[in-house]
Amino acid sequence: MELFKKILIANRGEIAVRIIRACKELGIKTVAVYSEADRESLHVKLADEAICIGPPAATQSYLNITAILSAADITDAEAIHPGYGFLSENSQFAEACINSGITFIGPTPENIKIGGDKAKARQILKRRGIPVVPGSDGPISSEEECLKIIKKIGLPVILKASAGGGGRGMRIIEDEREIEQAFFMAQREALAAFGNGELYIEKYFPKVRHIEIQILADRYGNIVHLGERDCTIQRRHQKLIEEAPSPVLTEKLRKKISEYAVKAAKALKYRNVGTFEFIVDHEFNPYFIEINTRVQVEHPITEEITDIDIIKEQIKTAKGYPLSFKQSQIRFKGHAIECRINAEDPEKFTPYPGIIEFIHFPGGPGIRIDSFLYHGCKVSPYYDSLIAKIIVNGANRHEAIVRMKRALEETMIRGIKTNIPFFLKVLQHPDFIKGKFFTDFVQITQGNEKT
Numbered sequence: 001m002e003l004f005k006k007i008l009i010a011n012r013g014e015i016a017v018r019i020i021r022a023c024k025e026l027g028i029k030t031v032a033v034y035s036e037a038d039r040e041s042l043h044v045k046l047a048d049e050a051i052c053i054g055p056p057a058a059t060q061s062y063l064n065i066t067a068i069l070s071a072a073d074i075t076d077a078e079a080i081h082p083g084y085g086f087l088s089e090n091s092q093f094a095e096a097c098i099n100s101g102i103t104f105i106g107p108t109p110e111n112i113k114i115g116g117d118k119a120k121a122r123q124i125l126k127r128r129g130i131p132v133v134p135g136s137d138g139p140i141s142s143e144e145e146c147l148k149i150i151k152k153i154g155l156p157v158i159l160k161a162s163a164g165g166g167g168r169g170m171r172i173i174e175d176e177r178e179i180e181q182a183f184f185m186a187q188r189e190a191l192a193a194f195g196n197g198e199l200y201i202e203k204y205f206p207k208v209r210h211i212e213i214q215i216l217a218d219r220y221g222n223i224v225h226l227g228e229r230d231c232t233i234q235r236r237h238q239k240l241i242e243e244a245p246s247p248v249l250t251e252k253l254r255k256k257i258s259e260y261a262v263k264a265a266k267a268l269k270y271r272n273v274g275t276f277e278f279i280v281d282h283e284f285n286p287y288f289i290e291i292n293t294r295v296q297v298e299h300p301i302t303e304e305i306t307d308i309d310i311i312k313e314q315i316k317t318a319k320g321y322p323l324s325f326k327q328s329q330i331r332f333k334g335h336a337i338e339c340r341i342n343a344e345d346p347e348k349f350t351p352y353p354g355i356i357e358f359i360h361f362p363g364g365p366g367i368r369i370d371s372f373l374y375h376g377c378k379v380s381p382y383y384d385s386l387i388a389k390i391i392v393n394g395a396n397r398h399e400a401i402v403r404m405k406r407a408l409e410e411t412m413i414r415g416i417k418t419n420i421p422f423f424l425k426v427l428q429h430p431d432f433i434k435g436k437f438f439t440d441f442v443q444i445t446q447g448n449e450k451t
């Protein structure tokens with residue numbers, strides 16, 4: 001079987017660059033698409049061909065299905081890689097690709113539909129014996145129903161949007177008097193942000209760790225996991241630092257959670273890549289929370305500890321190759337950490353776009369940079385503030401932490417502000433060093449931040 005000759009990348013920024021790199025190493029030609037704001041962007045310069053698909057607003061460019069399919073058509077691209085965000089979890093887009101005779105590099109439209117319906121995914125997997133957070137069995141449609149569940153599971157609870165993502169569309173209820181307003185607001189926000197106001201409820205655990213399992217699957221029903229990532233360092237439910245392996249999991253718990261993820265993936269006839277997310281409470285009970293049916297921002301830390309190129313596997317399995325290894329052949333080595341470098345004010349966490357006047361990235365042993373920055377390039381206000389991922393690996397967690405500190409200190413970015421000073425504070429915090437923290441770490445260490 002021959003690999004694809006040409007792939008169109010329906011994304012921008014660091015992930016578009018990451019995918020182009022994988023394609024180059026596989027001998028596949030690449031087509032970049034870009035908005036008018038991204039004309040000079042790195043992914044456009046690195047791809048073999050580039051096509052402008054519309055104005056800066058994502059709704060008119062990176063989310064414009066017709067424009068992207070036309071770009072694939074005129075360039076004879078055989079497949080589309082959607083990256084993360086934008087159209088990556090849009091089942092209609094995956095279907096539209098298939099109907100146009102283009103391979104969608106990702107899970108099946110059915111997989112994507114389940115992943116995008118968080119209330120239903122919980123319901124299905126609970127029936128298959130996967131532990132889910134106590135809460136509603138499927139969606140809830142009224143405040144009364146909300147109250148009934150609270151009477152059963154107790155406060156606090158978290159109201160979530162079935163179609164939610166990116167840490168948005170969640171609301172914590174600590175007092176019964178808040179139900180009416182919380183329900184109304186959450187519904188309205190979900191409708192505005194995701195075009196779907198459906199909500200569900202989970203028990204809210206204030207002290208949890210976020211543990212997720214990377215899954216790889218081919219068309220022939222072979223499913224493997226690449227271990228866990230610990231993404232507990234978050235702010236407002238958005239990940240900031242990720243590490244692999246988790247500093248707190250015992251071998252026994254690691255095995256248990258990975259087996260849940262593989263079992264869940266089998267039950268859903270899962271294909272290509274995906275991440276099964278869990279929270280683990282302070283007594284080390286794991287609960288499934290959601291599936292991300294795409295490549296994850298933090299996939300590089302898994303690549304670093306397994307030596308498996310997740311993007312290449314995604315492309316190969318999408319073409320119809322079987323997985324090139326069995327579970328028993330996957331080896332884990334050392335420890336990897338990623339910091340998400342955002343163009344933002346390090347104190348206020350507000351976006352800080354601008355022109356890069358000077359840039360120097362770190363080097364030396366164990367350091368990997370996934371970024372789209374170059375001297376003189378523009379960090380646009382239109383899109384996500386993620387500008388670079390600094391990934392380090394070391395023989396153990398201690399070496400990885402010391403190396404990350406060195407990498408951040410070596411990094412010089414002028415023209416915009418970044419959250420690097422924030423990461424340097426976290427890295428020297430005694431609780432971070434000990435590995436003793438929960439998802440409220442940033443809130444606690446930053447003072448009176450609201451979640």
Ligand code: ADP
Pocket residue numbers: 084085086163164165166167194238239292295296297298384
């Ligand atoms: P990961 O789980 O890979 O860390 P994130 O939740 O950080 O993923 O989301 C990855 C990217 O996709 C981010 O850039 C985020 O802004 C974007 N994103 C995630 N979900 C949505 C969504 N429902 N709508 C729009 N953008 C989203």
Ligand code: ADP
Pocket residue numbers: 133158164165166167168202203204205206208210234237238277279289290439
């Ligand atoms: P998204 O689709 O936005 O990624 P998730 O359901 O994955 O939403 O939740 C995002 C984060 O919110 C989790 O990583 C965790 O930190 C927090 N969270 C989600 N559900 C709960 C819960 N039931 N209790 C405590 N924290 C939660």
Ligand code: MG
Pocket residue numbers: 277290
């Ligand atoms: Mg999530």
